[in-house]
Amino acid sequence: MPEGHTVHRLAAAFDRGFGGQRVRASSPQGRFSDAAQLDGAVLLGAEAVGKHLFLPFAPTADVDLDSPALRHVHVHLGLYGSWTFAGEPGFVDAHAIGAPRLRIGEQEEGLDESVDWRRIVPRETVRLRIVGPRGLADLTGPTACEVMDAEGRQSVLDRLGPDPLRPDPDGSARRRFVEKVRRSRTTIGALLMNQAVVAGIGNIYRAELLFRARLDPFVPGRDLTAGMCEEMWEDLVALMTYGARTGRIVTTQPEHRHIEARIVERSRGTRQNGDEDPDVVPREESFYVYHRQSLPCRLCGTTIRFGEIAARTVFWCPRCQTARSRRANWTRENPAAPWALAR
DNA sequence: ACTATATGTCCAC
């Protein structure tokens, strides 16, 4: 269930924790038998594209990143996948990155620095374990974990649209996004979930982006102006950049949160993603519409509605996000973007 | 011990 920001965060963690190091690779669960061919190779770094993670393995550390000799481990976390880390102090800043479960009561084995991380026995469901000089990473529940050559990696990339978290110095990514949306009769709610249109959005970013744009999810892409699409792209870049930095999806502006609710109990459970940040916006204040069905809209008080688009539940405010007023709302009464995140 | 749920994707019909 991680969206693109989570995968970029993972790539950064792998870069810092394993980049350029010789590693051991194994499959405690046994379902990733190709782990054996990676064992003892050098993990050059990590690459995130949309929700896809690539870990390039080479026989020696001096192999080029575009060498055809590389073996890329392609990982997609799907709905349940996650990586759990353990290692020496400062190895990575989060214990687990991936499926954001409530882990109340679970032992924080990876965080307890008095425990020797080398002696941590993997759960039986660990598909892939990577062990480096300073720590280890355990992968469970991925929808994909496979070894690919350069060609296989490229074929995955070819199926993906632009990723808002990749640098876009010449604006070509934004242009590709705008083109694809405006040429389609499909609803914007479905287009945003299509990884060939934009890579990395999931169900939360979809719902929240549409609210911030004051856009009805059922409006066809071709009905949107280029300016609306461009602003939506820029908003996405801001939202996901914040998400990648903090490990949290936060889309609400501070003035739309209830300040009293910000004091929440945060003493239990396993730390994951951005939990280590004491100033984090609590989850119940983070969204405008996602999972807020039957609750009042933060702006107008109308009950948030839900339905289904692209086989996933979509949430929206029937008053703030109307088809008829979408253009008027865009620039005037309810300026959605640009805006600034609190931190 | 069961069930529902979750930020996802693919494939068969």
Add this chain to the structure above:
DNA sequence: TGGACCTATAGTC
């Protein structure tokens, strides 16, 4: 469009 799949939770009986 419906189901299958990958896993670990919390809640219910």
